[in-house]
Amino acid sequence: MKGSEARENASRRIRKKLLSRQNHQTGALYGKLTINIYLRIFSLVGTVDLCNCHLVCKKFYELCRSNTIYIKKLLLMGAWDTALSKSLYLESRSEAISSEGASSNREKTKSSQSETISSYGATERSIGTLPHSLLGTLPENETALPSAVQYYTRQGREDVIHVFDKVSHRIELARIDYIRVWRTLAPMYRNLAYASNTLDPIAFSSFETPEEQAVVLKLLLRFGNSKPYGWFDSSMQNAILDMAVLFEQACLDELALGIDSRNLELVSQFSHVLHDFSDPNVYVQLYISKHRDYLQSYFQFDPYSLFTVNADNERSQIQWGILENVINDTIRLLTSEYAFTSASFPVPELVEIPYAREIVGNSFKNYVTSIVEHIGDEEVDLYLIFISGLYRLSKRLFDIPNGFLIVDTIFQSQIDIYISQELHNFKIVAQSVVDQWDLSIREKEGATESFFFRNVGQNTAKNNFLETFKNVMLLPVSLFSFPSENNEQANIQRAVQISNEPDAYDGLDNLDPSRFVPSNVYVSQDQLSQLPTTELAAQAAVLDSKLEGISNMFSLELALKIVHLCKISLARSKIFLGISSSQDEDIQALQKDLFVQLLRQLGQGHLRHGFDRAIEHLSLLDPKKDFTNNTAEPIVKFLELINVGDMIQQMMDTFYNEEMSSICVRDDMFDPAIAEKKKFEQLLDERAALGLHKGIDVIIEHVDFLLESKTPINYFSPQSIGLTNTMVEPSAAAKSITQFLRTHMKLLVGSTDHEILDLFYKEIGMRLFNSLTRYIKQRKFTVEGGLMLLSDLNLYNEFVVSLKQRALLPYFKALKEIAHLFIIDGKNAEEIGKLATDNSRFSTAFHTEEVYEFIHCRIDWLSIKYQVDKVIHGLACCIM
Template sequence: MSAFKRVNVKGGISRQSILAPLREAQIVSSKPVFPAEILSTILDYLPVPGQLRFARVSKRMREMVYDDTRWVQRLQLMGCWDEKEARKSAEAARRKRSETLQSIHEEEAKRAGIGVNGTANGTNGSDNPEGPSVTLFDAAIEAAEHEGKTNGGPLKVAPPNEDGFDAIETSPRGRPAAYKSQDTASRIDIFAHVYSLRGFARQEYGKVYGALAPFYLDAIRCENHTHATVFRTYRDPTQQARMLFNISKFSNSDMSEGWQKRKEKFDALVGAFEMAVSKEFEQALDAGDVAGKMRKYAHVLAYLNGGHSGVELFISKSSIIGSRYRLGNALDCLNRKGPGSFSTEESYSFFSNVSTAFNEQVGIIDQIFPTSVNAIVPFVQRVGKAVISDYLTTLYDEAHRTNIESYLRAVSATCDQFLEMTRFLRPTSASGDDFYETLDEVIATIFEPHIDLYLKEELEFFKKRSSAEVNNWEKQLSEQDASMQSMFMSNVNRQADKRDFLTSFKKVVMMPVNVLPTFPMSSPFGGKPATAKALVNGEALATTEISGSQTSTRPSSPGVINGTTLSVNRPTTELPEPPTTELAAKAAIMNSRLEGIRSLFSIEVALNLVHTAKSSIERAAVFVKVGGHFASDARLQCELVFISLLQTLGTRHIKAGFDQAVDHLSKYKPKEVDEQQGSGVTPLVTFLELVNVGDLIQQMLDVFYEQELITTKLSDRNDFLNPAVKEKKRFEQMLDERVAAGLNKGIEVLMAEVEYLNATSQKPQDFNPGAASGGDPDVMDIGPSQAAIQVIETVSSHTRMLVGSTDKNMLDVFNQEVGMRLFAALCKHLKRQRISVNGSLKLISDMNLYFTYIQTLKNEDLLQFFKALRELSQIYLVDPADAKELATIIADGDRFHGIFRAEEVYQFAERRADWYQIKSKVERAMYGIGCMLQRFFLIQVEASYSVVPQYADPSEHEYSRLYFYPLASTVERVSQESPERLDHNDTPPSIVPP
């Protein structure tokens, strides 16, 4: 251990001196560093000379000042920087540098005898320390290119000093800077030589600063505006204006402290100059010097600030604005021809004067203002607001206050004339497409305050007018009905008073107001005696014109339609004596009501409503030309007018008329109504005339919808959600339902008439010649009976009424229904007759006549029923001695085509005049004597009759109407009425041959 020696550690503290640690210690400075972001923000508030002095402080300060984004911002404030152009130039420079580097590498490789990407021994060429190197962004090359582009010469690049400061070249004493030596013309066009180049924004801004900053700084320092350097340097007003515009543009880049005050001072100088030029322009305008001073100073103002002040001054001094009251007076359009009128001549004259004056001013604008000034837009706006809008507002307010119809005509007519006037307005050479867009905007602005009120009033006006038209019609009908009843019942009261003096005396004493004296006396309907006559005879008194008010007391359907006037001239006949009994009076009233069915709704009323709707739609459709939301609102309004037309004409007029007609038909009783001369004066005939009128009205509406809404593209028929299309379908459905209900009731009335004719015209000796007392059964007429002829004439005359006026499908259904009910009526009629063998010939003739008529209807299904009826008439021709053959005919179901069952044929056979003589023989031939199954068959027949439905109304069930009602039900009714009714036990069983 004593041999151990200490070893000195290297780097340890030397113990030779105690000051050694102090010598090795270092003093570290901890001064705070100012953030660069704050310095950059402060630079934004320094003027340009201050920023250049700040750049001389250090290299980092210079980089901060020379930052390209700082100067790009200033160029953007002046509107001189185009980012697209800068991007395009940067890409072009990058491509050029790439091409230059590629060519340099290729040349070096050729000189060294190696490839472009390596040395001769395969090593990378970049390992050669002596090889030349070129950076991708060489500032010297870029600067040289920029200098050559801008100044035409290369830029000398000074090498940086070791202390971090660049050497700054200064101009020799006595020689100004480069841009200070420029002439005045180049300063005016300085912005034309500023380019958008990335990395050189400071140099580009320097051009502008050197050319315009002296004038800007001088302008804000001088106290008197006339002493400004810019006015002493440039004497021509045009050059002064252009220079002031450049300086104003340059002042936008002033962001240093106090820029607001400097901007205000400079704007004051520009304002003073603009005021002076405007005075000169106004004097030239008053003097009318268009080609001289007006043109000169208009161009000066255009160079100064775009010419807005000159345009405003010209518009305010324009003759069309100053003398607008001479163009026309709005109130002259009203009350020229009476209430509700509107004079389109006066409004047309106004718009014509406006068009002429406008085109004259446009010619002046083209002469004085340069093409860069679009003076037509503010001119059109001012004319629209100050001239046209003021005129129309006055007109509309007064028209709306006095008469709504005048208001509606005024709004539509003036809008149409305004749109027509715009076609003749001449644009300026500098207007372009903006002129027509401005016209559309002006039209929309003018009519915007009025369109909503107009469309609302248009719809309300149509509703009130159509409602008043229908109310007037209904009032006339009610007055006519009351007058008719009063006239008919008055004579009954007079005759009653004459027959019973005591009763008349009591009525005079107790109720004097009911006494109707024999001498003429005024009454509430005394002023219209001819009206009652016309109602009874079904005549019209006067010609009805669509354009005027309905002066006739009973408008009637027209005979000829000539477009605008519908008239009916019918000769009046002498009225027979009024009825003298209450029953006859009620019958006459019913007859008159049935005759008056055709007047329950009128085609004249329909035409009036259609014409009113046409006028409303045409007025509202004018605003479709305006476009925008005006077009959609106008289309919707036209559809609403058409919907209102359908609702008024359909629900209130046509539907109500059909309902009243059906009600009158339901009360028709042929036995209580006197038979009219001719086959055309029957209830169904008058109803079919009503159907013809309804069909004609529907065709009118179809044509109206097609021409007024579809052709003009106001509505789309293919849009099933369109309210007009839906309402039109509802109207057609309503009309079909009303016509079907009326025809059904009319067919019932027709069949009632047929039954009445059969009951009154069919003589007992027609089918049983021996039944008449003193008649000769051997002498008879084998032709059809008079009753059958009248029935065929009556039915055929009614079925022909629908030919050509209704749809073929509806006509077929109508004819089939008439044929089936006629078949049921004839079966019922046969059950009431007694038919002999000799009378069967006339019956066969009648059945052949009916069959021939049914053939004309061209309905095969219906023809089968009358074939069976014709075959049925053969059972009466069988001689009583051939009873067995009769039983065979009755049991032959195929003979009657399945229409009649054997039980039903048996019932018809019971109507033979000799039935009680051949009954036992027929039954013996059909069932046999002593057959054990006879009682069973009788029970079956009773059960089959018990389940036959008894429908009171043949329309309750289709099959009951076609089969059960005319057969089973009718047989039971006839059996109850006939004294020859068989006992129930005598009812034949189901016919089944033994």
């Protein structure tokens, strides 16, 4: 513990000394380096005696202080590796420490003072000094050294080119390394700085190839960064920079000449020289500028020649062959140019990437922009076809290098426009199809109504005219003239003669009346045979035509048309997939939006309006109408409409499985496509249930009408006596109702699926049960009337059994038990009470209280009330 604290204190003292001496004894640039080296030394020699470590750091500090100026200059030239110099010094120190530890183990019996002295000697020897032979050859004033490098020899040129490679990066040899660099480069630097032309300097006369000249110029520029002649003298460095600029421009001129003449060797030589000497962007921009004008002349882009007008529909058509030839020419051009750049430039990608993006891509982008401007905003469908078709052709560019950059440059400004236009166009077109269908329906209904009422208007006007004419004819003519009797007799004979003549226009009656009916009018042949002549009859005819058109409220053909439009839009959008993840996300979002619009146009736009119109027409059906000769066909037609809606829903399920299942998660309720699909299905269920409810209301109201109209008020309480032994048959109302219901149940089979049919049967059965229950409570029954009621209920029960709905059977069985309450003679009132309290007979259909209400319907209730209450309420017990 004490040893670690002592080392920490020593480290703190060393840092403090170094910081105090940094500003006036060492250079500011190398001060931090020296401190870090000292601390690293201290960490390595921490196992050695602290006094020995202090001596080592002190000796090294003195050595660094004498070489700081040289290390600083080598750093400015970029010829000194600080990390390498640290590692080299620490390696030498670790070897010295290990040797010192071995010697200290052998001399354990010596005193502490002798160990310290020997350690100091070992440290001094480990640091080392320059060899005396080398030091003797170097004078004190390095600037007075004669130039020993023979620049015009091969060895001399090698020494210049590799002068920085010979730097040792050892701290103790920094002065020698800098003097070597000075002796090699200083004469050339001064010679070039004061040269009056580019022929005499050694840098250009001794080094003849452009590659060597570029290397030498870079070496001289690095040497000049160290300010070898002082910080104030910058004119020499500026002169070197001017020479470098002249050299770079000369190389660019040669490169331009090579590019123009397609000289592979010349382009390869000077592109490599410029790549090593200056920024590669210099020759890249030269190459791009040379090819920009060339490509514009290579392709003759004419947007007007791309379109032709179809003579039939006068719509513009795209000449895809022209675009395909442009793509093929582009591929051939890029293949040839890439072969040239790969063989000539040091890094072909530096030239090929901007060439593809800025030259080819921008040229195509301008071409596409001009075509889009030529198409205009009105022909959106033509724009969508053009963009998707061109993108499909442009995918062939992906087979060559940097083809993606070209396609991205061409369409980067068109993808977002395409997405918005595709969605907007589908929405507008689908909505127009739906609106056109709704308009045609309204026009047909309006035309039908006007057709029937026009006939009424013509007859009314005719009658009014004849009535007026009759009044005129009846005016007293004696006010104006006094005709003779002979003339009056002649007029009478003439009138009789005219009345006996055959009608010259009897042939009009033989014409087919359907020839004069517009095509958009709902008129059956029966209605044509006897057109309405009164306003009331016309209203009835209009109502019948509306009810007959319920099944045509929406169309499978329209749904298929909208689905086809959506598939076209999806097919166009799929062309843009597989390019990039971000673009794929945008396209998939577009596909989901298209599917959402498809569901909205079919659901909210078409099916909902059709169902609402059909339900509105159903509400116009009069349940009190006599359905003896015909049936409530509108209800059947509405079920057919439900079947059509179910088919459209199945179409949407198939469409989802084929087109959307790959990009949607079925259970993800946050997905807009899944949420809209659920809304679509819910809409169909709600509207179908609402329509079925309205149809069931009509049927049951007609049942109630039959019950009221075909059974007199005293039907179950006849006044005659002695009918108990006669054969009792079902009433006319029961026969009409069961026949009416059976007919409709048969008509419903096949018009909808089994699940909806079962639901319909159950609802009809329960509503019939409620109607019969309400009907029974409104009547009075004798014993004979109870038998008649039981006969009717048996008929109703047979009908319910035929529906094969087991859930309905207990209810109608309970109704039959209710009839038994009426056929028991009043003398057996206690039996009536026992029957009413037998819950097993009435199941869950009626409670005892409800059964008690039915007993009130007996005509002899007041006479049996006491005995029945005594059984039901337990009044037989009395308190004494």
